Amino acid sequence: MSDPDFHKLTPRAIKVWQISNFIGNVFFFAIPVGYIFMFGYSDHHFWFVNALFLFVLLFWLFSFLWLPHLIWKNWRYAVDQKEIELKHGVLVKTHTMIPLSRVQHVDTRQGPILRWYKLSTVTISTAATTHEIPGLDAVLADRVRKQISTYARLAEEDV
Amino acid sequence: MSEFERQHPVAAVSRAFALIRGNIVTILIFLFVGAQSENFPFLWWLGAGFSFLLIMGALNWWRFLYKLDGDTLHIKSGIFVRKNLYLTKDRIQVIDITSGIIQRMFGLVKLDIQTAGSSSRQAALDAISLEKATEINRILRQIDPHGPLSQESDADPEGVPAISSDDIRKRIVMPNKELLIAASTSGSFGIALSILATLFSQIEPLISESVIFEYIFDLLPSQTDTLMIISVILIFIIFAWLISFFSTLFKYGNFILEVKEKEIVISRGIFEKKRVTIPYNRIQAIHITEGVIRQPLGYASIHLESAGYGDEKGTGSIVLYPLIQKERILALLNDALPDYQKEIQGVSPPARSIRRYILRTSFIITILTALAFWWLQLNLLIWILPVISVYWGWLRYSDAAVARGNDILLLRSRGISKSTAYLKKNRIQDLTIVQSPFQKMRNLCSVVVYVASGDRGKSFSVQDIDLQEGERMLTEFRKERPAVDDQANPVPTGMVLLPGWN
Numbered sequence: 001m002s003d004p005d006f007h008k009l010t011p012r013a014i015k016v017w018q019i020s021n022f023i024g025n026v027f028f029f030a031i032p033v034g035y036i037f038m039f040g041y042s043d044h045h046f047w048f049v050n051a052l053f054l055f056v057l058l059f060w061l062f063s064f065l066w067l068p069h070l071i072w073k074n075w076r077y078a079v080d081q082k083e084i085e086l087k088h089g090v091l092v093k094t095h096t097m098i099p100l101s102r103v104q105h106v107d108t109r110q111g112p113i114l115r116w117y118k119l120s121t122v123t124i125s126t127a128a129t130t131h132e133i134p135g136l137d138a139v140l141a142d143r144v145r146k147q148i149s150t151y152a153r154l155a156e157e158d159v
Numbered sequence: 160m161s162e163f164e165r166q167h168p169v170a171a172v173s174r175a176f177a178l179i180r181g182n183i184v185t186i187l188i189f190l191f192v193g194a195q196s197e198n199f200p201f202l203w204w205l206g207a208g209f210s211f212l213l214i215m216g217a218l219n220w221w222r223f224l225y226k227l228d229g230d231t232l233h234i235k236s237g238i239f240v241r242k243n244l245y246l247t248k249d250r251i252q253v254i255d256i257t258s259g260i261i262q263r264m265f266g267l268v269k270l271d272i273q274t275a276g277s278s279s280r281q282a283a284l285d286a287i288s289l290e291k292a293t294e295i296n297r298i299l300r301q302i303d304p305h306g307p308l309s310q311e312s313d314a315d316p317e318g319v320p321a322i323s324s325d326d327i328r329k330r331i332v333m334p335n336k337e338l339l340i341a342a343s344t345s346g347s348f349g350i351a352l353s354i355l356a357t358l359f360s361q362i363e364p365l366i367s368e369s370v371i372f373e374y375i376f377d378l379l380p381s382q383t384d385t386l387m388i389i390s391v392i393l394i395f396i397i398f399a400w401l402i403s404f405f406s407t408l409f410k411y412g413n414f415i416l417e418v419k420e421k422e423i424v425i426s427r428g429i430f431e432k433k434r435v436t437i438p439y440n441r442i443q444a445i446h447i448t449e450g451v452i453r454q455p456l457g458y459a460s461i462h463l464e465s466a467g468y469g470d471e472k473g474t475g476s477i478v479l480y481p482l483i484q485k486e487r488i489l490a491l492l493n494d495a496l497p498d499y500q501k502e503i504q505g506v507s508p509p510a511r512s513i514r515r516y517i518l519r520t521s522f523i524i525t526i527l528t529a530l531a532f533w534w535l536q537l538n539l540l541i542w543i544l545p546v547i548s549v550y551w552g553w554l555r556y557s558d559a560a561v562a563r564g565n566d567i568l569l570l571r572s573r574g575i576s577k578s579t580a581y582l583k584k585n586r587i588q589d590l591t592i593v594q595s596p597f598q599k600m601r602n603l604c605s606v607v608v609y610v611a612s613g614d615r616g617k618s619f620s621v622q623d624i625d626l627q628e629g630e631r632m633l634t635e636f637r638k639e640r641p642a643v644d645d646q647a648n649p650v651p652t653g654m655v656l657l658p659g660w661n
Binding site: 082083085089091092093094095096097098099101102126127128129131 | 275466585587588589590591592593594595596599609610611612615616617618633636637
C-alpha cells in the first residue's frame with residue numbers, strides 16, 4: 001500500500017457515497033414494513049419485526065456513516081505507460097491489472113449527485129471486462145481519461 | 160465483385176427457418192394452445208404463420224445486398240431501416256462456412272464472418288454458392304496484404320479451393336471410436352433431459368386425460384405408483400441420452416482438423432456441415448476439459464476461445480477437438496498450436512488451503528444434510544452427500560495449480576469437471592488477485608484472469624494459491640517480461656510439472 005505510484009480517490013467522493021447510500025438504502029426499510037403487512041404485528045411476529053427493523057436500521061446507518069470512509073480508504077489506482085492498476089475492497093481485497101494495450105475505450109460519466117460535487121467516474125473497457133474508478137474530481141477524471149487513451153494508443157495492438 | 164449482389168433466393172427460406180428455430184418455444188406453446196381450441200381453424204393459423212415468416216424471409220432477402228470492395232466486405236441490410244456494415248480484413252476473427260440441409264439441396268453454403276463486435280452477427284451470408292464463399296473467404300484471409308487481389312477472383316471451378324489453396328501442414332481426422340465415446344458421454348445429456356422435462360410438463364395435462372394414456376396404463380402389468388414413476392424417469396433418461404448421443408454424433412461426425420501456415424481449419428458435421436477458420440493470431444486461449452464421466456475413461460475435450468461471437472449463446476468457445484485420449488493431448492497441441500509452450504513447472508496451492516477447499520464444498524451441504532436428517536427423519540444414507548462433498552473438495556484442491564511460463568500462464572482448476580487453460584500473456588485482458596478475510600488469515604489469494612471470448616469474455620481462476628505466488632504472477636504480468644527467477648526466491652510449496660497428462 002506504500003507504493004508511491006498509487007493515487008487515492010478524491011475525498012469528496014465519500015460525501016457522494018454517503019448521500020447515495022442514505023437515499024438508496026432507505027428502501028430496505030420496506031422489508032420490515034412489508035413483513036408487517038403480510039404477517040401482522042402480534043405474538044412472535046412483533047419480536048421478529050423489531051429485530052428485522054433494528055438490523056435494517058443498523059445496516060442503513062453503517063452504509064452511510066462508515067462504509068463510504070472504508071471504501072475510500074481502501075481504493076487505490078495507478079496509471080502508467082504500460083498498465084492500469086486498481087486496488088479496492090473493504091473485506092474482499094482485489095488487485096487488478098489491465099495492460100493498456102488491451103484497453104478498448106475509456107469514458108467518464110456523471111450522475112446528478114456526482115455532478116453536484118464536480119466528480120466523475122472513469123470507466124475502462126477491455127474486450128472482456130469493464131472496470132470503474134469511481135469518484136474522481138471531474139478535471140482529474142478527464143486528465144486520467146486522456147492519459148489512458150494516449151498511452152493506449154501508443155501501446156496499440158490487435159484484440 | 161465491385162457490384163452489389165443479392166444472395167441466392169434460398170436465403171429467404173433459410174431465414175424463415177432461422178426465425179422458427181429462434182422462437183421454437185413460443186411456437187410450440189402456441190401450437191399446443193391452438194390444438195386445444197375447437198372453434199379455431201388450426202390449419203389456417205399454421206398456414207398464415209408460415210406464409211408470414213416466408214414473406215419476412217423474402218423481404219429480408221430482397222433487401223440484403225453485399226459487395227466485396229478490395230479487402231472490405233460491404234453489406235446493406237434491413238427491410239425498413241437500412242443498415243450499412245463494413246467488415247475489414249484485418250478485423251476478422253473467425254470465418255465460418257456452414258452448409259445446412261436446405262443449403263445443400265441447392266449446392267449453397269452459409270458464410271459467417273465474425274469480428275470482435277456483436278454487430279457482425281448480422282454479417283452472415285445465408286445462402287451463396289460455394290465458389291463465391293470460397294472466393295470471399297480467400298480474399299479476406301489473404302496472407303500477403305500487397306498481393307494482387309484481381310488474380311484471386313477466378314476461383315477453382317471444381318470447388319473447395321479453400322483447402323487446396325494453401326498447403327496443409329497437418330491433417331488430423333477424429334477416429335470413429337472416439338466419436339462414439341464422445342457422443343455417449345456427451346455433456347448435452349443434462350440439457351436434453353431438461354428440455355424433455357419442460358416439454359413433458361407442457362404436454363402432460365394433454366395426454367394424462369387422453370384415451371391413449373389410459374389404454375397404455377391398462378396394458379402395464381400390475382403397476383404401483385412408485386414403479387410407474389421409476390419407469391417414467393427411466394424412459395426419460397434413455398430418451399435424453401439418445402437425443403444427446405445422436406446430436407453429438409451429427410454435430411461432430413466427419414471431424415477434421417487441418418493445420419495450416421497461418422490458421423486452423425475445423426470441419427465437422429454430418430447433416431449440417433461446418434467449416435471454421437481461425438487465424439493463429441486470433442486465438443485468445445486454449446482450455447482442456449476433463450468431464451466427470453470422461454476423466455475416468457482417460458478422455459478430454461479441447462476448446463479454444465476466440466473473440467468472434469461464436470455460438471448463439473455469445474460465447475466465443477470453439478471446439479478444437481471433441482474428444483481425445485489424455486496421453487495424446489500434448490502431441491495434438493504440438494501439432495496444432497506449435498507456438499504455445501506446453502509443459503511448464505507449476506505450483507499447487509499450499510497444504511494449508513486444503514481445509515478451505517474442503518470447507519467450501521462441504522460446509523453448506525453438511526448443514527443442509529444435518530437439518531434435513533433431523534427434521535425430515537431421513538435415511539442414514541443421506542450422509543453420503545457430505546462425504547462426497549468432502550471428497551469433491553479434496554479433488555478440487557489436488558487439481559488446482561498455476562504455472563508461469565515465458566509468455567504463457569497455465570491455470571488448472573476443477574469446478575465439476577477439471578479444466579486446464581493455456582493463456583498467452585499478451586492475450587490476457589486483465590489479471591486480478593482477490594483476497595477474502597479468511598484467505599488473508601492464511602496468507603492465500605485467488606487469481607482471476609479474463610480473456611476475450613465472444614461478447615463478454617471468459618474468466619479462468621484458481622483459488623487459494625499462496626499469496627506470494629499470486630503477487631509474483633501480477634508482477635510478472637506488469638513487467639511483461641520473462642519469468643521471475645524462481646531460484647532466487649524459492650517457492651515454499653511443492654513444484655509440479657503441468658499439465659501432467661502423461
